[in-house]
Amino acid sequence: MPLEMNTFSQFKKSAQFSCTLKLIGSLMLASLALCFYISAPVSAQTPIRPEVAKSLQAAQDALKAGQLENALLLSQQTLAMPGVTAFEKPLIQRTLAVAALQIKNFPLAVSTLENLLQEMPDSTPAAQKIPLIESLLNATQQAQDFSKLIDWARIYLKLEGSNPSVRPVLIQTLSVLKRHAEVVQEVNEKIRLDEAAKLKTPESDLRMLAVSQRQLKDESGYNDTLKRLLQNYPSKAYWAEVIPRLARQAHFNARFDLDLYRLLELTGNLEDVGEYVDMANLALKAGLPAEAMRVVEQAYAQGLMGKGTDAAAHQKLRQQIQLRLNEDEKALPALEKSAKDANTLASLADVYAAQQKWDQSHAFYSKALAMGGLRREAETRLHAGIALFKLGQKAEANTMWSSVQGDATAVELAQLWKFWQPAN
Numbered sequence: 001m002p003l004e005m006n007t008f009s010q011f012k013k014s015a016q017f018s019c020t021l022k023l024i025g026s027l028m029l030a031s032l033a034l035c036f037y038i039s040a041p042v043s044a045q046t047p048i049r050p051e052v053a054k055s056l057q058a059a060q061d062a063l064k065a066g067q068l069e070n071a072l073l074l075s076q077q078t079l080a081m082p083g084v085t086a087f088e089k090p091l092i093q094r095t096l097a098v099a100a101l102q103i104k105n106f107p108l109a110v111s112t113l114e115n116l117l118q119e120m121p122d123s124t125p126a127a128q129k130i131p132l133i134e135s136l137l138n139a140t141q142q143a144q145d146f147s148k149l150i151d152w153a154r155i156y157l158k159l160e161g162s163n164p165s166v167r168p169v170l171i172q173t174l175s176v177l178k179r180h181a182e183v184v185q186e187v188n189e190k191i192r193l194d195e196a197a198k199l200k201t202p203e204s205d206l207r208m209l210a211v212s213q214r215q216l217k218d219e220s221g222y223n224d225t226l227k228r229l230l231q232n233y234p235s236k237a238y239w240a241e242v243i244p245r246l247a248r249q250a251h252f253n254a255r256f257d258l259d260l261y262r263l264l265e266l267t268g269n270l271e272d273v274g275e276y277v278d279m280a281n282l283a284l285k286a287g288l289p290a291e292a293m294r295v296v297e298q299a300y301a302q303g304l305m306g307k308g309t310d311a312a313a314h315q316k317l318r319q320q321i322q323l324r325l326n327e328d329e330k331a332l333p334a335l336e337k338s339a340k341d342a343n344t345l346a347s348l349a350d351v352y353a354a355q356q357k358w359d360q361s362h363a364f365y366s367k368a369l370a371m372g373g374l375r376r377e378a379e380t381r382l383h384a385g386i387a388l389f390k391l392g393q394k395a396e397a398n399t400m401w402s403s404v405q406g407d408a409t410a411v412e413l414a415q416l417w418k419f420w421q422p423a424n
Helices: 007-014 050-064 068-079 088-102 106-118 126-142 146-158 166-176 180-196 203-215 219-232 236-248 254-266 273-285 289-301 308-338 342-354 358-371 377-390 394-402 408-423
Strands: none
Touching (some): 050 088, 146 166, 203 219, 254 408, 273 289, 273 308, 289 308, 308 342, 342 358, 377 394, 377 408
16 A cells, blocks of 8 residues: 555644744843933034023933933933924934834834834935834834835845844745745845854744745745754654655655654654554565554554454464464565575665665675675665664765665665664
8 A cells, every 4th residue: 555545644634734823022122211312412512592402402311310201201302393303303313213112102212213214315324224224113013013114124135234133034924924935035035144164053933934835836846944954853753743744745656655764663652553563564565564564563552552452463463473473484585595685685785674684784885795796775875874874874874875866766865864774
């Protein structure tokens, strides 16, 4: 029975990768609540009219005294004075923005800071704009004005602002708004920057990328992101998603069904009694009764087999496997003596691997590969790498898996084993 039609099919449907997202991040930004007015105090040297200076000074004094409502009112009154000049206006706006931020009137803070930034001359250095934009981003997030947050975050990044919180919050905001194509664009840019800086992209960013790719039906991109997650943040759940997806790919070679079950077992995802039965039957069909018996005995030990309405069928399978195992044990010595060609040697290596006799398995795989002329060399190299890994020769195993080519399924399975190896 093909893998996609058996119990594994139910398993892989239940293992769908999902991520419920909400805007959990926050911009770790300086509000500039004090520097706005301290950096531009009213003084005798300031070219500002006396009546404006007096009113603005009163607003700033109220701020320093913690009289926020009064500071806000005085700032608004100052801004509404007739004939406010181009020099006076930004000084007043800064004080008004500080008052609005401190009193948590975030919509007013947003509009004030936007006006202040938009009215700045084009020649204004980026260094002067960046702190203001940081405070504006903080205010837009607090006001939940996500459209403006996105626009100003992009301006901030274009100006090469260095606050590391901005791009992650931009990505989260785009994700919440379901602007999936933009999420993909921004996360890919973050991955590029992270790689250049030799940093590991955070798991949360990769999960948002995967969700957006899924929504965009970008299966290729989604698979690549899952593998990146698996490589950098290995977990049982990611293995449970990646392994079944390989079985659903158009190029999947059903000859490797048993290898997928081996990975399920290895990663702790072989859990259903039907999966144990299927794996045992596939091992038996492949001429590996020792592996079939190991799987069945494991299921019995866990209390999954040998009970209920299928108890008799389980016992029958157990007896069938034992019969084949007895036959193979009798035939194995003669087969080993007569093995002359590479394909027979590779088959013997598989038998010893099924028995978990890794030294003998490795020796026969090595002979088969050295002899050449293998019908399924990619499969042999995959299994030879597993034998090396089981022997603790991890560098050699990785080299062997890297040499797998010619069969797309074998290549992907070898890559998955390489992902598993660093954490084990």
